[in-house]
Amino acid sequence: MADYHLQAATAEQETAVKSLIRAVHINPLGVDWRRFVVAVDAHGAVIGCGQVKPHGDGSRELASIAVVPEWRRQGVARAIIQRLQSEHAPPLWLTCVSTLTPFYAPFGFVEVRETAVMPPYFRRVHRLFGLFARFSSQTGTLAVMVWPGDTKNC
Numbered sequence: 840m841a842d843y844h845l846q847a848a849t850a851e852q853e854t855a856v857k858s859l860i861r862a863v864h865i866n867p868l869g870v871d872w873r874r875f876v877v878a879v880d881a882h883g884a885v886i887g888c889g890q891v892k893p894h895g896d897g898s899r900e901l902a903s904i905a906v907v908p909e910w911r912r913q914g915v916a917r918a919i920i921q922r923l924q925s926e927h928a929p930p931l932w933l934t935c936v937s938t939l940t941p942f943y944a945p946f947g948f949v950e951v952r953e954t955a956v957m958p959p960y961f962r963r964v965h966r967l968f969g970l971f972a973r974f975s976s977q978t979g980t981l982a983v984m985v986w987p988g989d990t991k992n993c
């Protein structure tokens with residue numbers, strides 16, 4: 840059994856959370872430590888994090904899911920996501936690179952392709968990413984997913 844625990848983040852862990860998010864190259868905006876759940880190892884080091892971020896349109900986003908490389912594939916992200924799902928009622932939205940949709944599917948997240956049903960924030964992100972992808976050499980696509988809450992959680 841891996842030796843770590845989950846907890847609500849503290850102010851002292853803010854720097855570690857921000858460093859982890861920078862290190863794994865995910866969205867560094869809207870990183871308020873008060874919303875975070877962190878995974879902490881036996882030495883007190885932050886080894887994973889995640890949050891639910893509220894948006895101005897009333898939607899909420901499962902975001903900032905990250906685990907340090909040496910702790911990956913040991914269920915740390917799963918534990919963080921399930922904890923956040925237990926604390927926040929559906930629907931929860933997220934964006935991810937399309938290669939990660941199989942990672943989120945077992946938690947009940949389904950991909951949404953129809954922009955008309957997306958909350959305005961996610962519609963904007965989807966549109967901006969599409970424009971960016973058209974005018975840059977990057978080939979990956981952005982997926983928008985929702986946990987509607989009426990599917991079985993894993």
Ligand SMILES: CC(C)(COP(=O)(O)OP(=O)(O)OC[C@H]1O[C@@H](n2cnc3c(N)ncnc32)[C@H](O)[C@@H]1OP(=O)(O)O)[C@@H](O)C(=O)NCCC(=O)NCCS
Pocket residue numbers: 863865903904905906907910911912913914915916917918934935936938939941942
């Ligand atoms: C994606 C990430 C958070 C996964 O963390 P993790 O702690 O290794 O994930 P877990 O061990 O909890 O994996 C849970 C399940 O997802 C699977 N999984 C893990 N990474 C996966 C990936 N990249 N693609 C598909 N499935 C994956 C695991 O095999 C496991 O499945 P199982 O239950 O059948 O064994 C981690 O690789 C990471 O921090 N990546 C960089 C940051 C990032 O991309 N974050 C997501 C932003 S949208």
